[in-house]
Amino acid sequence: MKDNASPDLSQCLDLLRTMYLIRYTEEQLAEDFAAGKTPGGVHLSTGQEAVAAGICAHLTDQDQLASNHRGHGHFIAKGGDPKTLFAEIYGKSEGICRGMGGSMHVADYSKGIIGANGIVGAGLPISTGAALADLLDDDGSFTVCIFGDGASNQGVLQESFNFAALWKLPLLYVCEHNGFCQFSPAETVTAGTISDRAKAFGIPVKVVEEGNDVRAVWNAMAWASEYIRAGNGPAFIEARTYRINNHFEREHLVVQTPYRTREEVEKMRQERDPIIMLRQWMLNENLTDEKVLSAIDKEAARIIQESVAFGEAGTVPPENIGLEYMFAGTYN
Amino acid sequence: MKDNASPDLSQCLDLLRTMYLIRYTEEQLAEDFAAGKTPGGVHLSTGQEAVAAGICAHLTDQDQLASNHRGHGHFIAKGGDPKTLFAEIYGKSEGICRGMGGSMHVADYSKGIIGANGIVGAGLPISTGAALADLLDDDGSFTVCIFGDGASNQGVLQESFNFAALWKLPLLYVCEHNGFCQFSPAETVTAGTISDRAKAFGIPVKVVEEGNDVRAVWNAMAWASEYIRAGNGPAFIEARTYRINNHFEREHLVVQTPYRTREEVEKMRQERDPIIMLRQWMLNENLTDEKVLSAIDKEAARIIQESVAFGEAGTVPPENIGLEYMFAGTYN
């Protein structure tokens, strides 16, 4: 596979569409949270859309994706329906998890979305098991685990590396390095370079220095998916990105000492917005025009507005439903 | 510090003494177990004495050592009294843990021996905390954590690396790589090279390929202790050794399929016995003579026989003592 593989026009437009869908989802949810419309808290991924889009562009519904607490973007990029996402976060029966999981637990198993997770790092063991299933199924599909730089300090990361390396599991690790672990700058809680930790287990690594360049992420993922599908075992991608939003939407109420400057955030917003970066590049290269791009933008906005409406129109789950969902109650 | 630092004659004789003490302890315990004299099981370290001796030769009582389930040798090398060791393993009040801990939990805090541990890998968090205390005390002492190749697959290893690297903890990791994780050959459960895992965190590493050469271990430890005492932060030693004994002394009763050949064990016993290796070297170099060496041998045998007698003469702890030891019941 060529190291300079690059998405073609239609792929670029798909990437843009995905990023817009994520962006509008997160912007909407920020408003919703402020307005008291989401019962629980939300962790938004504004500014990190390129990672979700670039990675998932190479996945099929048979491939599985485990995500973390900041999982809306991963859900959408992997083909989850924003309608069921909004309904979920609004706590409705029509939600993808019937309102039982909420923002931190969105999952659509029919699409291979095996779950956001509220326990930092917990996607790693789960996706190790999912990749074991892939290995046994031997159908060419594989599992991706997306986790943050903070999650990299959970020992389960290296435990999983060991399993994956030993058993040649078809498992891709994607570290979405946004520079912060909650309110701690990464360098204060994370020693060394995360991808080096994978190398120690013989797992090949690609570091995407500009993880907001969706084409760079797409390129790394083209390599990784080809490598893994060929049966070579696990691979690792570290994508450097930046979280524009608060850690969670309650942040300003609880954190009194700033852990980053407004200027830094503003600069990132202006200079490293993955949507603007992709648009700009396409226009510079004369691949398309404003009209096409703006149509995609509007279409995404419309889809999200419809999704919001769908979520709002949803019904409140029966009060007593929790106990019913606990167990299947069936035998094989 | 010179890379070829080497123990002088008196240091060599001390190393030999320590190794004999450990050897006779373990041989005695093998007999005791077979004779039903130890209430619980024992994990012996016959053949691995060079690691314990070479590492602990550089430690003072102020330095701390956390060990694992195979901890008799570490206990003795760090200055623990074999008398209280035997009494402990015989389950007597005069045992170092008053008979409450047994083989897997020997500890002598007055000597900085902060405990063998029955949970594989658990010494790592504990010694991370001990090293934090060292850092705060800032008195030039440091903490050593000895663990096996199997323990290296517990995620707490890398979690600890991260803490130690970030905070420059005075913490030495010693991986006693004996080639087996219980009944699994290391290469079947441990990917890559363990010391590489430390390097990923920027922790400097020495691999002692012949970990049964006590002088080689001593040399690596000379480097590590100087490095750490100088305030540089953590270091890592991987010492390759071999377990001559069973994993535990009940092994032949439970394991039906052999996981290594008799020949392999025999070869190791004959060619890589750390005691023979050191003796041989000293004689070859004309540093000493058989008489001196044999005096050390006999003296060690005598000490262990006295220790056995001490243990045998010990008293059975009061039945109801457990509850009393649970809590201090005091306030500061």
Place this chain on the structure above:
Amino acid sequence: MARTRLITAINDALREEMERDEKVILFGEDVEASIFGDTRGLIDLFGPRRVRNTPISENTLTGMTVGAAASGYRVVLHLMFANFVYTGMDGIANQIARARLMSGAQIDLPITIIASYGGGRANAAQHSDTPFSPVMSLGGIHVLAPSNPADAKGLLKSAIRCNDPVIFFEPGGRGGEIGEVPDEDYLTPIGEAAVLREGKDVTLIGMGSTMRMTIQAADKLDKEGVESTVVDVRSLAPLDEKTLCGAASNTGRVVIVDESRDRCSAASQIAAILADRCFGYLRAPIKRVTTPDCSLPYAPASEKYLLPSIGKVLAAANVVLSTGETR
């Protein structure tokens, strides 16, 4: 029927279920060599795809079950000693026990965890716990504690076929205990206690490792002319409240025997249920014979002192027989 050792019954259950359904996979530390003998020989029959030795990584092992089970496998994880339940607790508590609920029932989780528990062999504090309640308290996982070969086999087979997570607590050091096991394929239902005998004077409730002493105590009482109702709880979660209440109400005098530390034990849960649901039938204080709230010491006498015993069961029975209201 054939006289079978407990550990053989468990081994048979694993083999039969792996034969029955090729989606059943088994992994854990040294499941090939099999320290307890329960997984012995399975590697030869089913090969390294389905039977896997693993590294020591309990946190990953427990979490892995979720990924593999949600992907269609029927996962058996052997955790070795029950104290390692704590080591791998995140996967059990935060994932296995609630992943189905959080997904809105999108997935089933056919997961069986095997762990060997209990004291009495000078294994010291880190290899002797009976951690029933930390798992019982989670809600989303069934908890089984068989006491004999037939139930062990039948319950383990049910566990493996169950589409929900189950932890199967194997009584440590009792692999050699022998009992009659049916020849044909059979299942012991999850959620059903067994009434082993009915007597009018006192109700003795035991489970797993304490069942033997409970029966022996009943035999002794019998010789003294005291008739016991004896119940084997078998399924700690769900608890068979109906059978337990019925057996308690028959006599109104109850002793519950559980090797767990007392605080929040299975025994306490059963006592609480009886004190609520059968209050009107109770004639005497409900007595619990459990381990005091202390880890087990190494020294055998000090260890034994803390554990339940026939003597303690009899003493408790005598208290409930001699206090309270007469019928």
Place this chain on the structure above:
Amino acid sequence: MARTRLITAINDALREEMERDEKVILFGEDVEASIFGDTRGLIDLFGPRRVRNTPISENTLTGMTVGAAASGYRVVLHLMFANFVYTGMDGIANQIARARLMSGAQIDLPITIIASYGGGRANAAQHSDTPFSPVMSLGGIHVLAPSNPADAKGLLKSAIRCNDPVIFFEPGGRGGEIGEVPDEDYLTPIGEAAVLREGKDVTLIGMGSTMRMTIQAADKLDKEGVESTVVDVRSLAPLDEKTLCGAASNTGRVVIVDESRDRCSAASQIAAILADRCFGYLRAPIKRVTTPDCSLPYAPASEKYLLPSIGKVLAAANVVLSTGETR
């Protein structure tokens, strides 16, 4: 006395104890920024040597406390959400709770773990547990669950000065609740329940997050002419059996309110103790108001449905008042 918010009382306790004894150190994830406000400002007062933000590594965090405490430090670990107790369970269960016993009492372990628990805020299943019993069941660690600012401060100060391990369960989302807190330095003793009022008709026992509704239920009953004895358990381990038994025996009618899932809950343990020790005084079934054995769903109404409430406490009180023997 000063009217003080719960979270401020906790913050004050930490500050005062860190001032009092320079061996007190505090670490945990983002204890500088302090997501709940309880550790806010301590970094400014005591600096980065004694107040440390840590990586997300719960298994190491819990185990670390043992090494630092055995070396002479008085360690406070902030675990953030109580569900992370499971994530760091090995350190708590296999080390902290038994290291002293295993060493033959060579060491003391002055360790305080702080964790915020409880549901009702749509935090979903992984951020809403009330894991009292998994810790209570360990034996070697004291378990505290204060319900108001004064007790929170006094108990946390006791915990920090205690030479044994303590887990301090902070009621989640109740940091804003206000109460009178003494101005002077004071300690609330570990192991003592508080009788908040004495009444002859029914005994209501609450703890931590359920105390408020328990008091409110008592107030309602009062208006209906029913007099309650109200107990705040405060110390879940050790349990103040004497006070609990006394309060239960006064009325013979008991309702216990605990946000834990029912199975093996603190409520069940208390019920079991009462059914044993106060049997002769009981006039009605012992009722427990707990959370059913289910993780909490996200959807608020479905979550609320499962949690204890004033209505449920009153319903249980009415059952015990209307059944059983009259005095």
